[in-house]
Amino acid sequence: MMPHGGGERKGPVIRPPLAPYRKAVRGLEPNRFARPLHGPPLNLAKLEEVTRIYASKSLANSTQRSYARGLKLWDQFCVFYRLDSVPTSRSLALFASWLAQRGFKSIRQPFSALRSRYRGIPNWDKIRSDPLVQDVLRGVRRVHPHTPKRAPALRLQHVMQIVDHEISSRTSYENLLRAFIACTAFCGLMRLGKAVMPKNASDFVPSDYAQRDTFVLDNDTLRFYLAKTKTKQFGEGGWVVIHRNLIPSGVPLFSLAGAFIRARDAWLGPTGLLFAKKSGERLLSRDTIVNMLKAIDPTLTGHSFRAGGATYLAAIGVREEDIKRMGRWTSDAWQVYVRDHPTIIAELQRRYQHPP
Numbered sequence: 121m122m123p124h125g126g127g128e129r130k131g132p133v134i135r136p137p138l139a140p141y142r143k144a145v146r147g148l149e150p151n152r153f154a155r156p157l158h159g160p161p162l163n164l165a166k167l168e169e170v171t172r173i174y175a176s177k178s179l180a181n182s183t184q185r186s187y188a189r190g191l192k193l194w195d196q197f198c199v200f201y202r203l204d205s206v207p208t209s210r211s212l213a214l215f216a217s218w219l220a221q222r223g224f225k226s227i228r229q230p231f232s233a234l235r236s237r238y239r240g241i242p243n244w245d246k247i248r249s250d251p252l253v254q255d256v257l258r259g260v261r262r263v264h265p266h267t268p269k270r271a272p273a274l275r276l277q278h279v280m281q282i283v284d285h286e287i288s289s290r291t292s293y294e295n296l297l298r299a300f301i302a303c304t305a306f307c308g309l310m311r312l313g314k315a316v317m318p319k320n321a322s323d324f325v326p327s328d329y330a331q332r333d334t335f336v337l338d339n340d341t342l343r344f345y346l347a348k349t350k351t352k353q354f355g356e357g358g359w360v361v362i363h364r365n366l367i368p369s370g371v372p373l374f375s376l377a378g379a380f381i382r383a384r385d386a387w388l389g390p391t392g393l394l395f396a397k398k399s400g401e402r403l404l405s406r407d408t409i410v411n412m413l414k415a416i417d418p419t420l421t422g423h424s425f426r427a428g429g430a431t432y433l434a435a436i437g438v439r440e441e442d443i444k445r446m447g448r449w450t451s452d453a454w455q456v457y458v459r460d461h462p463t464i465i466a467e468l469q470r471r472y473q474h475p476p
Contacts, residue, residue, distance in 0.1 A: 179236070181323045190233030193219070207238055209250035216253070220260040227260065271421040274428030276368050278416050279306050283372065285412075293383050293398050298412060300380040301395060301404070303373045304342075305425035306432075308360040309447035312422030314346055315395045316406045329403065330360075330394040332384070337377050340364050344394055346448075358448040368432060 162170065179187070197215050198205045207215075212234075219227050231248075238244055247253070279302060286299040301315045318324055327347060334345035343361045367373050388400040395403050406422060413420040426447065433443045 182318070182320065185320075186229060187233035187236055190230035191237060193230050194234060206241065207234060207244075207247055209247050209252050212247060212250070212253045213256040216256045216260055220264055225264075225266045227257065271423040271427055272417070272419050273431040274306055274413070274420060274424040276371070276432060278413075278420070278424075278428070279303060279368070279371055281416050282412065283376070287376070293387065294404075296376070296380045296383055297395065297397070297404065298409065300376055301409060302412070302425070303371055303376055304360075304362070306429045307362045307367050307371065307373055308342075309426050309429040309433075309443075310346075310360060311426055312406065312409060315403065316409055316422075317403045319406060324402075326393060331392065332388075332394045332396075333391055335381065335394055337374065337381065342374065342377055360448075361446070366433065366436075366438070 161167075194215065195205065197203070197218055198211070201214070203211050203214075212231075215230070216227050219230060224230075235244070235248070282302045283299050286295040286302075288295070301312075304310065305312055305315060314329065330344045330346055336343050341361055341363055343359055345357055345359055347357045362373065364374060384396065387398055388396055392400050393403060397404060410420075410422050413422075413424060430443055430447060433446070434440075438446075
C-alpha cells in the first residue's frame with residue numbers, strides 16, 4: 121500500500137543539464153561527427169557536412185512528416201495548374217483558395233511547410249505578406265469559419281478518481297506509474313507527450329525526456345528537468361517545479377512521488393528515464409493514459425492535464441504571469457492558449473469579478 125505522508129525523499133542538489141558541447145551532433149546516426157571540446161578542429165568539408173546535419177535536425181520528425189504532406193499538396197497544385205513551383209503572391213493566393221475549395225480546415229500547416237522550403241528566397245516575406253495573399257486568407261476564414269477544438273480541462277474530481285482507482289492494497293509498479301504521471305501532469309501543467317511514448321515509435325529519443333537524475337523531492341517542492349519543450353523557439357528544456365502549497369487538497373502527490381521513486385529505483389536504479397516502465401527502456405504508451413481518462417469521461421484527451429492544471433491555478437487566484445511561467449509558456453503562446461480555451465477564460469473572468 122502506498123504510504124501517506126512521510127514518503128518524501130530528498131534528492132541531489134539541482135545541477136544544470138549536460139552542456140550541449142558534450143556531443144557535437146546530438147542524436148545522429150552514426151555519431152562519427154562527435155569531437156571532444158578541446159580536440160582538433162574539423163576541416164572545412166567536415167564542418168560543412170556537420171552544418172547540413174544540424175540544419176536537418178532543426179525540425180522534429182513529426183513536424184517533418186507534417187511539412188512533407190503540405191509540400192506534397194503544393195507540388196500537386198503546381199503540376200495541375202502548370203505553375204512554377206517557386207511561390208509568387210498570385211500562386212500563394214490561388215493555393216489558399218484551392219485548399220479552401222478542397223475542404224481543408226486549416227491552411228496554416230501547408231503555408232508553414234512552404235515557408236520552411238522557400239524562406240531562403242530573397243523576397244519570401246514580401247510575397248507572404250502581399251495584400252492579395254492576406255485578403256484571400258481573411259476571406260477564407262470568413263467564408264469557411266473554423267472553430268478550434270480544445271480538450272476539456274481535467275477536473276480535480278477526475279484526478280482523485282484516477283488516484284483512487286490506481287492505488288489499492290495491491291498496487292503494482294504500473295499502477296504507481298500511471299497515478300504519478302496523472303498527478304504530475306495535472307499539477308505541473310505538463311503535456312502528456314513528455315511522459316509517454318510518441319505515437320510513432322521511431323520518434324522516440326530517450327534523451328529528450330525527463331531523466332531520473334534531475335528529479336528532486338524535498339519538503340516544499342517537486343521538480344525535474346524536461347530536456348525539450350515545444351514552447352521555446354529553439355526547443356530548449358525547462359524545469360517542472362511543483363510547490364506543495366499549490367497542490368490541491370486531497371491529491372497525495374508528494375507521498376505518491378516518494379512511493380513511486382522508491383519502487384522505480386529498486387527496479388532500475390537512480391538513472392535513466394524518470395517515467396520509465398519496469399523494463400526501464402521505454403515509457404507507457406499514450407493510449408494507456410488516454411484510455412484511463414476516457415474511462416472517466418469520453419471527451420477527455422491527453423491535453424486535458426495541461427488545461428486542467430492551468431484552470432485549477434486560475435481558479436485559486438494564481439496570477440496569469442505565474443501560470444505562464446509554471447506552464448513554461450512563452451508570452452505569445454500563453455496568450456493564444458488562453459484566448460482559445462473557454463474553461464480557463466471562464467475561471468480568469470470569475471476571479472476578476474469575484475477577487476479571492
